[in-house]
Each structure stands twice: as C-alpha cells, then as structure tokens.
Amino acid sequence: MDAAMTEDIFPPHEELELDLLLEAIFRQYHYDFRGYSRGSLHRRLARAQQRHACASLSQLQHLLLRDPAVFADLMGFLTIQVSEMFRDPAYFRALREQVIPHLRTYPSLKVWIAGCANGEEFYSFAILFREEGLEDRTIFYCTDISPAALEKAEAGVYDLDRIQQFTENHRLAGGRTSLSDYYTAAYGAVMFDKSLRRRAVFAEHNLASDQVFAEAQLISSRNVLIYFDRDLQDRALGLFGDSLVRGGFLGLGAKETLRFSRYADGFADFDEGEKIYRRNLTDLRTLDHAA
Structure with a gap:
C-alpha cells in the first residue's frame, strides 16, 4: 500500500506544474488532492489534458481557474468511480x-x-x-x-x-x-x-x-x-x-x-x-x- 515506494519519476518541471495545479484547486475550489499518489495524478491528468487540448498542466490550470465547468469535468478524472455490486x-x-x-x-x-x-x-x-x-x-x-x-x-x-x-x-x-x-x-x-x-x-x-x-x-x-x-x-x-x-x-x-x-x-x-x-x-x- 506504500505508494511512495512505487511512484514513477517525472521531470522536475512537470512536478512543479502539478504542485501548482493542486494548490490552485485547493485554494479556488477547496478540494485537497495534494496528498494523492503522484504517479496516479500524473496519469489521470494526462488524460484530462488530452480531453481539453492542453499541451501542459499549466494550460489546464489556466482553464480550470477561469471556468468552473472545466473543474467539474476534471473531477471525473481526479476521482475514480469504478465499482460493482458485491465486488470481491x-x-x-x-x-x-x-x-x-x-x-x-x-x-x-x-x-x-x-x-x-x-x-x-x-x-x-x-x-x-x-x-x-x-x-x-x-x-x-x-x-x-x-x-x-x-x-x-x-x-x-x-x-x-x-x-x-x-x-x-x-x-x-x-x-x-x-x-x-x-x-x-x-x-x-x-x-x-x-x-x-x-x-x-x-x-x-x-x-x-x-x-x-x-x-x-x-x-x-x-x-x-x-x-x-x-x-x-x-x-x-x-x-x-x-x-x-x-x-x-x-x-x-x-x-x-x-x-x-x-x-x-x-x-x-x-x-x-x-x-x-x-x-x-x-x-x-x-x-x-x-x-
């Protein structure tokens, strides 16, 4: 369960962009994803970048700060809603x-x-x-x-x-x-x-x-x-x-x-x-x- 032992390594500029985006989400929308697994966040946000035609996380941050509808859509990427009845x-x-x-x-x-x-x-x-x-x-x-x-x-x-x-x-x-x-x-x-x-x-x-x-x-x-x-x-x-x-x-x-x-x-x-x-x-x- 120790996510820190299995995290992928990403370039420093992408880590900084992720830090800034998560801080922006917390301060603007009051949702705290700063303690989530970094590798998982990078992968999910990469899909969100494709969805919104953003070349970087900084561009995605610019969009979500100015359009609450973009953040509402982004929640679908940041939260995993996959389950089934009587799973396992x-x-x-x-x-x-x-x-x-x-x-x-x-x-x-x-x-x-x-x-x-x-x-x-x-x-x-x-x-x-x-x-x-x-x-x-x-x-x-x-x-x-x-x-x-x-x-x-x-x-x-x-x-x-x-x-x-x-x-x-x-x-x-x-x-x-x-x-x-x-x-x-x-x-x-x-x-x-x-x-x-x-x-x-x-x-x-x-x-x-x-x-x-x-x-x-x-x-x-x-x-x-x-x-x-x-x-x-x-x-x-x-x-x-x-x-x-x-x-x-x-x-x-x-x-x-x-x-x-x-x-x-x-x-x-x-x-x-x-x-x-x-x-x-x-x-x-x-x-x-x-x-």
Missing part, C-alpha cells in the same frame, strides 16, 4: 458469516461507506443487512468527494448489461434471495428499490481535509487508500480509528493493508485474507504521539 464476493461473504454475528449484539448500528463512488457498494450493504435482519437498526453513511458520484448513488440506476455480474457476485457472496427482488428493469437500465435508501445518508466528505462525523461499528473503505500517499493514508486511517467504536470493524480493499501505517497497532487482523480488521483497545492518540 468473498469479502461480503466474510462480512455475512464472521462480522454480522458480532454486529447483531448492538441495539443500533452505524455503517460508514467511505468512498461510496456511484453507490454499488452501498446497495450491496443495504441488501446484505436486509437479508440478515439488521437493516431496521442501521444507519448507512455514504460519503464521497464527488457530488456527481453521490447524485448517481442516490439515484440507484445502473446499466442493464451490468446486472448479470451483480447477480453472480450476490450469489457468491451468500445471497439469501434473488437480486431481482430489489430492482426494476426498463429501457436498458435497472433502478434499485427506493426502500433500500430509507436508512441512508449521502454526504460529501473529503478524507484529505474533513473530520470524523459519526461513531460507527463498521467502516468499509475499499480501493480508496491506494490512491493516497503515505501521509494521507495515515490521516484516513486515523479518521477511521477515531470513528470506530472499540471492537468495531474496518474493511479495506484487496491491495490495501494496515501493515505500514502508524496506526497498525490500533487494529487486529480479523480476516487477513479479506482485509477485515478490528479496532482494539489502544488509544490511537498515543500512536500519534509516538510517530
């Missing part, structure tokens, strides 16, 4: 079989889906919790940096040609019902039942600059940290640790780990293979002081 089914099966029994012991539950993208992961959780009888005692906090992604997540509409993969993932994740029970199909798209959203709160949240806003028993943030540098990874993990109750659960992506984090001692491996961790009794503030 073994992860959801592990939640169903190993984590849910612990969550049943709480009279009420809060689940934070950090980086919810276009909502596929939220609907996976909503269906899982409904199937396990926990929906009515749960509030789902669905956050993302992208307003456009949150709008799509709240709409719950996906292309019909994706539903076959969603259905197979649901089955492999131990689904107790047919996925078709939860959506209607028409005109080449599916819309998930609005009742799945009745316990959900959709909100903008930036892991690079915002603070903890709720106490949660479960946080799922998958394939988000891989786009951060080491310092921003630590910041995000510190937020997750502060938000989780003692004994709460944290799920990360398949290529992510706590191993190199300053907060590693604040968690115990719960299911190492599926990257599910459990918050232990360590006071994370003492780990901050020790770093």
